[in-house]
Structure formats: C-alpha cells, structure tokens
Amino acid sequence: MTSVVSSPTRTIRIGSRKSQLALVQSYWVQEQLQKSFPEISFEVHTMSTQGDKILDVALAKIGDKGLFTKELELGMLNQEIDFAVHSLKDLPTNLPEGLTLAAITERENPADALVVHEKHKDKQIDTLPAGAVIGTSSLRRLAQLRHQFPHFTFKDVRGNLNTRMAKLDAGEYDALILATAGLQRLGMGDRIHQILPKEVSLHAVGQGALGIECRADDSELISLLKAIEHPETRDRCLAERAFLRILEGGCQVPIGVNTEINGDNLTLTGIVASVDGQKLVKDTITGKASNPEAVGAELAQMLRQQGAQEILEEIFTEIQRGS
Numbered sequence: 140m141t142s143v144v145s146s147p148t149r150t151i152r153i154g155s156r157k158s159q160l161a162l163v164q165s166y167w168v169q170e171q172l173q174k175s176f177p178e179i180s181f182e183v184h185t186m187s188t189q190g191d192k193i194l195d196v197a198l199a200k201i202g203d204k205g206l207f208t209k210e211l212e213l214g215m216l217n218q219e220i221d222f223a224v225h226s227l228k229d230l231p232t233n234l235p236e237g238l239t240l241a242a243i244t245e246r247e248n249p250a251d252a253l254v255v256h257e258k259h260k261d262k263q264i265d266t267l268p269a270g271a272v273i274g275t276s277s278l279r280r281l282a283q284l285r286h287q288f289p290h291f292t293f294k295d296v297r298g299n300l301n302t303r304m305a306k307l308d309a310g311e312y313d314a315l316i317l318a319t320a321g322l323q324r325l326g327m328g329d330r331i332h333q334i335l336p337k338e339v340s341l342h343a344v345g346q347g348a349l350g351i352e353c354r355a356d357d358s359e360l361i362s363l364l365k366a367i368e369h370p371e372t373r374d375r376c377l378a379e380r381a382f383l384r385i386l387e388g389g390c391q392v393p394i395g396v397n398t399e400i401n402g403d404n405l406t407l408t409g410i411v412a413s414v415d416g417q418k419l420v421k422d423t424i425t426g427k428a429s430n431p432e433a434v435g436a437e438l439a440q441m442l443r444q445q446g447a448q449e450i451l452e453e454i455f456t457e458i459q460r461g462s
C-alpha cells in the first residue's frame with residue numbers, strides 16, 4: 140500500500156499499547172497533532188505487547204529489550220499503523236532497521252517519587268524506619284536506594300498503577316518508588332509524597348518523555364511530527380540515550396541519569412550501580428547542547444574507565460543464571 144501523504148484525506152494511524160498510561164499518552168499526542176493539522180485525521184489503534192501479558196514475572200528476569208515495543212514496531216513495518224507513541228524510557232536505544240525516533244515531546248518531571256502508606260505520612264525517604272518494605276521493580280531504583288538505605292527491605296512489585304497502589308494501601312508495602320510522570324499523567328499526582336532529589340535517585344534514561352517512532356522513509360510524517368517535538372527535551376534525551384547505548388544497557392539495568400541545559404551547555408550525570416548497591420560509579424560532564432550524543436558518549440567512556448563495564452557484566456551473568 141502506498142501512502143498518499145500529501146492527500147488531504149490521509150488518515151494517520153497511531154499505534155498504542157492498551158495500558159491506561161499508554162492510552163493517555165497516545166490520546167494526548169493525537170490531540171496535539173489534531174490541533175496542528177486539522178485537515179488530517181489521526182486515529183488511535185491499540186495493540187497488546189508482550190510486556191502487557193507477562194505481569195507476574197520480575198521484569199529484570201525476563202529481560203526488557205523491546206518488551207513493550209516489539210508488536211507496535213511490527214505493526215509499523217507491516218503498514219498496519221503509521222507511528223507509535225512510547226514512554227521513551229521503554230524504547231530500546233537501538234531501533235529495528237527501517238524505523239526511526241522521529242520526535243520527542245516535552246518531558247514531565249523525570250524524577251522518581253516516593254509514595255507511602257498512610258501510617259508513614261510524616262516520613263520522608265531518609266526517616267522511614269529500619270526494615271520498611273519498599274516496593275520497586277526497577278533494578279536502577281533498587282541499587283541506588285540499597286546503597287544509601289541498606290536497612291530497608293526491598294520487594295518486587297508488578298501490575299498496573301492501581302494494582303500497585305492497592306497493594307501499598309493494603310499494607311503489603313510501606314512505600315513504593317514510582318515515576319513522578321506516570322503518577323501525574325494518570326491523575327494520581329496527589330499520591331506523590333516526596334519527589335526524590337537527584338542525590339537520592341538518578342532517573343531512567345528518557346523518563347518522563349514520550350518518544351514517537353515511525354517508518355524511516357515516511358518523510359512527510361516525520362516533518363509533521365516535528366510540530367510536537369520539544370527541542371530541549373530532545374537534546375537532553377539524546378544525550379541520555381547515547382550514554383545508555385554505549386554502555387549497552389536497557390531500562391532494566393541499574394543505570395541512572397540526570398540532565399540539565401543552561402544556554403549552550405548540557406550537563407549530564409550518570410550512575411552505574413551493582414544490584415546489591417555495593418559497587419557504584421558516578422560522574423558528571425558538561426558539553427555542547429548542540430551535540431548531545433557526543434556528551435552522552437563521553438560520559439559512558441568515563442564511567443567505563445571507572446569500572447562500569449565490570450558492574451554491568453556481573454549483572455548480565457546474574458540475570459542469565461536466573462538469580
């Protein structure tokens with residue numbers, strides 16, 4: 140099927156996962172594009188991904204490469220949909236041949252958030268009692284928090300946001316660590332008890348931003364998508380993704396980042412930690428915001444020299460052994 144891109148009757152099909160968060164994000168993108176291009180019609184098509192079906196296994200153990208994106212990518216390559224909206228942090232840093240990351244939208248607060256059981260409403264992350272059960276399914280959060288708070292008990296938590304909140308409120312956990320952005324997008328911003336400062340938790344690469352992926356040869360769609368791109372978010376996220384790509388990590392490895400842009404300068408902080416929180420390398424670099432991928436690549440090399448690769452190799456071996 141050839142797409143009649145310049146025809147005023149072209150319908151653009153947006154692929155979305157079926158989760159509540161994915162739908163909110165896809166409808167938001169649809170609305171933004173519809174406002175910019177009233178003559179084009181944008182439709183949301185939903186698809187289930189592997190990650191939506193496997194809800195009972197710790198994410199780290201099943202690996203994550205493309206868990207939430209593969210079916211949507213096949214849909215694009217098969218011309219069933221024209222583009223896909225992803226939480227950028229779930230989008231692998233290497234895309235399949237024929238697809239491209241066409242736009243990155245304005246990021247919500249990328250930080251992690253602490254959500255507590257109501258009996259801890261007067262506490263913060265550093266005043267929760269010893270033995271407090273902290274729910275997280277992310278090795279990145281686990282490693283960083285274990286390093287600073289070895290007296291907590293960490294427990295995996297899966298399921299959608301409502302399920303996780305119900306488990307917290309039922310007393311299965313004392314607190315959860317979740318993405319601020321996800322809570323805000325789902326209208327649960329009032330449950331955010333503390334936004335974790337970067338000294339406590341460096342966020343995931345791309346956290347809080349949406350990434351829009353489409354066929355690399357659909358140049359007219361790519362130029363339409365530029366209308367909803369946020370250049371500052373894009374530059375920050377491209378630096379973060381270059382850092383992750385070179386370290387060969389996915390969303391489920393203990394790699395965290397923070398970025399800031401001041402004028403022409405982009406400052407990137409990165410951390411690589413062992414799952415037990417014992418080993419940790421962290422550094423910061425400032426470079427040109429006009430060449431974000433070079434900044435990310437340079438920080439990756441710096442952390443490699445400080446032992447990041449050894450930490451990551453140990454984790455891959457552990458995951459393969461299924462420990």
Ligand SMILES: NCc1[nH]cc(CCC(=O)O)c1CC(=O)O
Pocket residue numbers: 226227228229316317318320321322345346347348390
């Ligand atoms: N890996 C799951 C995931 N993917 C995107 C978000 C939240 C929104 C975002 O970070 O952009 C979440 C939930 C979480 O980490 O708490």
